[in-house]
Amino acid sequence: MPRRPTRTPLTDAERDARRAADRDRLEQAARALLTTDGWQRWIKVRGTNGLARYSVSNQLLIAVDCWSRGITPTYVAGFRAFLDLNRCVRKGSKAIKILAPCPVKQRDRSGENTGEKRIFFRTVPVFDVCMTDPLPGKDPVPLQPPAEPITGDSHRHLIAPLTALACELGYTVEIRDLPDGGPGGWCDPKAKQIVIAAGPANSQVRTLTHEIAHGLGVGYAEYGREQAEVLVDCVTYIVCSSVGLDVGGESIPYIAGWGEDGALDAIRAYAGTIDTLARRIEDALETQPDAAANEAAAA
Incomplete structure (x- = not known):
């Protein structure tokens, strides 16, 4: 040899x-x-x-x-x-x-x-x-989950692990009818409550992800309203995309001049925060395949 x-x-x-x-x-x-x-x-x-x-x-x-x-x-x-x-x-x-x-x-x-x-x-x-x-003669392993519309119910099984994560953070979660044209939900850090609008399960998953990101410490007091919403919207986009929800039509927010001084260090920190929060939520959803199988079996 x-x-x-x-x-x-x-x-x-x-x-x-x-x-x-x-x-x-x-x-x-x-x-x-x-x-x-x-x-x-x-x-x-x-x-x-x-x-x-x-x-x-x-x-x-x-x-x-x-x-x-x-x-x-x-x-x-x-x-x-x-x-x-x-x-x-x-x-x-x-x-x-x-x-x-x-x-x-x-x-x-x-x-x-x-x-x-x-x-x-x-x-x-x-x-x-x-x-x-x-490889010749072999079927490639699927690499990406199929994209499902945000208006569907394909990801209902993710509501339970998301709710469990919210409870772990000390929040209660309530799903109820909310007025049309109003907010789809909110996170109240003082009352430790997350409220989500009733509707399609996939939409509930998206909103619950958004509000949990707030519950993980991205509040208006810490970041200001505009930057806080940009951060949690980016976290929501990442998590929903990673589990196969079609959010391609949604815009990705951005703030020009994230920091007047030290902009590069500031935006690195924001990117790190988004990545860390997304990982925390994604880790809570790692049971997705088992949960989906259990729900299908029950049905």
Whole structure:
């Protein structure tokens, strides 16, 4: 068996240059958020099932790389991960470069392990599903849930885990008839109550997600009305998209000049907040397949 060629270790100067290049890529990717188009593109990317598992920084690296090639990323994974999904990366496809954490054991001067670890980041290649083909003779694993209209009842089973999350936060949830033309619901942090308008189950899921995002700490007192609503609307769009609700016709809000000073740091913080809140709600919905099966069996 031919021996693999050994890699020449990088010099300290080469490592520093590579880290500087990675930092520059991350900063340029974050700057894309400062534009309305860049912000809205990132929200759409974050709302896909195939990118939620990546960090915000890697989501931005993926998004910017794909946009520069005219690709809308929908499901991103490594070469071997796609093989497990009965897909193979097409020959000649240019990889998307992201950063993966690499823990390294710390050693003292004598070479003994200190028990501590230091985290470095290394560049790893990933690909979008559009760069793959089905493996011959095998059926590709479905990667995205079918999009269901917001006016339907397909996602009724999500109301229970969302209600449970609200209760975990100390809120009661009430679903009742509300006047036409008025709000579809609200979150009262003082009374610890969330009220949702009766109607199609999918619409209830959307509104409940919105109000839970408020309940997770995005209130008018903390952020002001305009920014709070932008944050929770973005969280709602992401969560609903990730579970297969069709919110493509809804606009993604954006505030020009998120911070007069330190705008880049401010928008990074907002993106991190949105990602964290969306993950909290998505984690509560991880039981979706079992809940759906149980409801179908009961029916």
